Amino acid sequence: MYCPKCGKVIDDNASVCPSCGASLKSSPVEASKAPKEASQKSVFASVGLVFTIISAVCLIISFLLGFIIKDRSSLAFNIFSTAFIIAALPFNIILLVRKISAKSSILNPLMTLVFIAIAFIFSLISFGSLTSFLVSTTYSPSFYISVVSMTVALEVAAVVFGVFATNNR
Numbered sequence: 247m248y249c250p251k252c253g254k255v256i257d258d259n260a261s262v263c264p265s266c267g268a269s270l271k272s273s274p275v276e277a278s279k280a281p282k283e284a285s286q287k288s289v290f291a292s293v294g295l296v297f298t299i300i301s302a303v304c305l306i307i308s309f310l311l312g313f314i315i316k317d318r319s320s321l322a323f324n325i326f327s328t329a330f331i332i333a334a335l336p337f338n339i340i341l342l343v344r345k346i347s348a349k350s351s352i353l354n355p356l357m358t359l360v361f362i363a364i365a366f367i368f369s370l371i372s373f374g375s376l377t378s379f380l381v382s383t384t385y386s387p388s389f390y391i392s393v394v395s396m397t398v399a400l401e402v403a404a405v406v407f408g409v410f411a412t413n414n415r
Contacts, residue, residue, distance in 0.1 A: 249263040249265060249266060249268055249270065250268065250270070251263065251266050251268035252265050252266040252268065252350075254266070256270070290337045290338070290340045290341040290344070291337070291338065291341045291355070291358075291408055291411045291412040292412055293334075293337045294334045294335075294337035294338040294341065294358070294362075294408055295334075295405055295408040295409065295412065297330045297331070297333045297334035297337070298330070298331065298334045298362060298365075298401055298404050298405050298408060299401075299405060300326075300330045301326075301327045301328075301329075301330035301331040301334065301365075301369075301401055302327070302398055302401040302402065302405070304323045304324070304326040304327035304330060305323070305324065305327040305369065305372070305394060305397055305398055305401070306398065307320075307323045308320045308321070308322075308323035308324040308326075308327060308372075308376065308394075309391075309394045311323060312324070312376050312379065312380060312390075313379070313387060313390065313391065313394075316380060318380060320376060320380070321373070321376060321377065321380070324369070324372060324373045324376055325373070327369055327397075328366065328369045328370065328373065331362060331365055331366050331369055331401070332366065334362055334404075335359070335362055335363070335366075338355055338358050338359050338362060338408070338411075339359065341355045341358075341411060342355040342356060342359060345411075354407050354408075354410040354411035355407075355408075355411040357403075357407040358404050358407040358408045358411055361400050361401070361403045361404035361407060362400075362401075362404045364400050365397050365400035365401045365404060368393055368396050368397040368400060369397050371393050372390065372393045372394050372397055375389055375390040375393050376390060378390075
């Protein structure tokens with residue numbers, strides 16, 4: 247059976263959950279509902295992860311179109327990247343609030359939010375540097391490359407911490 251408080255698998259004859267110490271005097275039917283509730287909590291992190299991954303892919307496409315081909319459509323992909331990173335924020339905030347209310351570890355969702363927030367700032371900087379790169383013929387591409395690589399690294403870190411936040415119910 248599953249613990250009704252933390253969702254961990256426990257012995258059917260246990261009276262107290264060994265993980266969280268919750269009393270297990272409720273019926274097994276109520277205790278079996280816990281995994282469904284726990285999986286609903288992870289939906290927020292999963293959606294946030296998907297948006298962050300889409301943002302990273304759009305940013306990579308923007309880099310390929312903008313830096314290698316010098317196509318102006320790369321600006322649209324950079325805007326998509328920024329939009330998806332913004333869309334990931336509320337889902338991760340909801341996950342953080344749920345972790346706080348469940349009194350479980352908030353380190354992973356908090357780190358996910360921090361990396362996403364910093365990635366958003368870098369995404370805005372990369373948009374400005376991409377615009378300068380496409381307009382000017384004398385612009386040094388090294389700044390643009392460093393900003394894009396830093397943004398992708400931040401988004402990958404957000405995904406890694408988001409995966410841990412999803413798995414640690």
